[in-house]
Amino acid sequence: MIAFEHMAGMAIIALGMVLTPGPNMVYLTSRTISQGRLAGIISLAGVTLGFLCYLLASGLGLAALFKAVPIAYDVVRIAGAFYLGYLAWNMVKPKGVSPFEVRELPPHSPRRLFTMGLVTNLLNPKIALMYSALIPQFIDPSTGSTLPQFIQLGIIQIVISVSINGMIVLTASTVSKYLAKHPSAMRAQRWVSGAVLGIFAVDILVRKPFA
DSSP states (O other), X not given: OOOHHHHHHHHHHHHHHHHSOOHXXXXXXXXXXXXXXXXXXXXXXXXXXXXXXXXXXXXXXXXXXXXXXHHHHHHHHXXXXXXXXXXXXXXXXXXXXXXXXXXXXXXXXXXHHHHHHHHHHHTOHHHHHIIIIIGGGGOOGGGSOHHHHHHHHHHHHHHHHHHHHHXXXXXXXXXXXXXXXXXXXXXXXXXXXXXXXXXHHHHHHHOOOOO
């Protein structure tokens, strides 16, 4: 059984990850704003399948690989930290953009929406880092088999991420219109998001695994 503090820690990190702008948020909001909520929901279904693919791959040995080859873990951790730092800079730099800014995009078919949601998530460094470097830190081999622990932690991450992304899809148009009418709120949103990303990047860079 996973300790409560480990489940809580996983939930906090999952919430922090999904609330900071990244490839998934940008794709879902841009598709929803330009093509409607149904397009956003279809895209979210593809994103969800991507989460399940990561959970399956990680449960079958990805976490063990990073534990057995520490340098591989460090490469992913450092690359992920610099990637989040890059996202933070893009948010706060002059002429930086918000995920909620309106963009003119050509419409996609339902199949392409689903596929692009899947591919965007599979190629998302934030999610790769989550499953390869962060979730394993909350697993305690002394309490039993690591596979059930990994699955439980992965489910926590998926439930939180899909729930928040679903709310983003449902409210993207409303939030976008509000921010468009209030430039100061748009700037504040960019700076707060950028600051959170930067803090998280530093945290990942200095974080050490539990075991």
